[in-house]
Amino acid sequence: MLDKEMSFDQESMLEHFIPVDINDLIAGLLTELDLPEEEKRLFKQFCKIFLALYHAHFFTKLQSLKHNYLPFSPDRTTLLLQTHSNEALQVMQNTLIEEIKGIITKANYRPIGQEELNQALSETSPYGLDLSIDFDDFDEIHLYYRGWASRTEQKRSWRTFFLTPETIEIPIYRRLFLVLKLKPAKKTEGTTSFFSDPKAFMLDKWRQLFQMQMSQEGDNSVIYLKLFKDIPRADLEMLFPNTRVEMRRLDKFKIGVGGGGGVIGGIFTVVSKLARAAHPAAILLAVASFMGLMWRQAGKVLSSRNRYLSVLAKSLYFHNLDNNLGVLSNLIEMAEEEECKEAILAYGLLLHKQHQGCSAHQLDRLIEDHLQKLYGVEVDFEMSDGIRKLSEAGLIEETLDHLIKPCSLNDALLRLDQEWDGLFSFENCSA
Known part of the structure; x- marks a missing residue:
């Protein structure tokens, strides 16, 4: 079910996400860095090779992720040559979910x-x-999100007697990722009959139809991946496939008052006509008029429901970004870009003559101030992640007094070139 992480107030907590394109970040670093022209050229080359290396690494992760998702994909077009037991599928499902979380x-x-x-x-x-x-x-x-914002809309309210519109703030998730897997369908004994409980009967039928559609005609191993944009926080329900549209109390009141008054008036009219009528044709006409009135009131209810469903369908049409296998490609691309942003920002600012030999905390502040100064964005830079990537690539070293120093651009290019050659060496390819 849902992740157990603690909830928090998004408006008061900065995000790790850096809302600046990687090419703009590199251009900003080149403007800010106090480097000779030759070293700026080397830095451009460094960024180009670093991005290519990370793209190769993440492409391998994408291929592995797609392969692991294949048994659970609802859009599979290739043959599934191997069958798995329920226990094996559960292990594979847990592994896939953990990979996606990573x-x-x-x-x-x-x-x-x-x-x-x-x-x-x-x-x-x-x-x-x-x-x-x-x-x-x-x-x-x-459920995961990235990017927290709000938009304003003009809306008429009963507070102003629906005469003048008022401005309302709508909190939205800029990007929202959803993983769904259905429970196995339950076989119910002695289903509720329509005459004993019509509402429960219709709900059971609706749930059975929903289960059949979502489980791909009985395949309960299907896992759905969804990616959305600009979703209002108050409308998270519309992302789920078993959402039921219900009328608001105000609409129920309007239909009840209008319909109830019409039905009562119709009953009195029919009764009075029946009391005066002696001819069978007159009686049939009175009953038909009453049935027509009831049909019109039912039509109003269905019209309101269809209006709600239309709003829901249009909202999902414009908010949906990708589904299933396409979502995995999107996530890999976003992860790749964020990892590169963090590493290049950290290494680039360490190259500045004034910043060489600073602590991790100082570097963290430098990067956050840099983003605020150039782009006007406030982020909680993930310093430990940026240092880890640079350290693994051998691009920085930590002194005994815990100061971080970058290797020279020439050495950095040499090490990246060696890593690139090793990535496609005979030993790695055969492995």
Whole structure:
């Protein structure tokens, strides 16, 4: 089910995500660095090789991730030549989920915990929808977001008697990633009959149809991956496939008052006509008029529901970015770019003559100040991750007094060139 990470207030917590394109970051570093022209040329070459190396590493991860996802993909077009037991599928599923969590974390997404989700579900939708979902239908639910913002809209309210629009703030998730896996369908004995409990009967039928559609005609191993953009926090329900649209109390009241008054008036009219009527044709006409009135009121209910469904469909059409296998490619690309941003920013600022030989904390502040100064963005730079990548590549060294120093650009290019040659060496290819 949902991840157990603690919920937090997004508006007061900075993100690790760096909302600047990698090419703009490199151009900004070249502007800020106090380097001779020859070293600036070497730095451009360093960035080019570093990006190519990381692209090769992440391409290998993508191929592995796609292979592991194949048994669970709802869009599979190739043959699945190997069958797995339920126990083996469960192990593979757990491994796949952990791999996806690792990639989504590298892409600087944050998990949405149960407390935050409950808060979002309790808010009123800006689209005027009342939605409900049953989380018991799912075996796996994982929600992650990246980028927190808000947009303003003009909306008429009863507070101003619907005369003048007022400005409202709508909190949104800029990117939102969703993992869903359905629970195995339950075989129910003695299903509720329509006459004993019509609502429960229709709900059971709807759930059976939903289970059949989502489980790919009975295949309960399917895992759905979804990527969305600009999702209002109050509309998280619309991302789930078992969402049920419910009318708001105001709409129920309007239909109830209008429809109820019409039905009562119709009953009185029919009764009075029946009391005066002696001819069978007159009686049939009165009954037909009453049935027509009932059909019109039912049509109003269906019209309101269809209007809600139309709003929901349009919202999903414009908010959906990718699905299933395509989501994996998107996540890998985002993780690759975020990892490169962190490493290049750290190494680039260490090259500045004034910053060579600084502590990790000082470097962290330098990078955050650099991003604020050049791009006006505030982030919580993930210093430990940036240092780890540079250290693994042999591009920095730490002195006995815990100061970080970069190797020269010439040495850095030599080491990257050696790593590139090793990546496609005969030993690695045969392995």
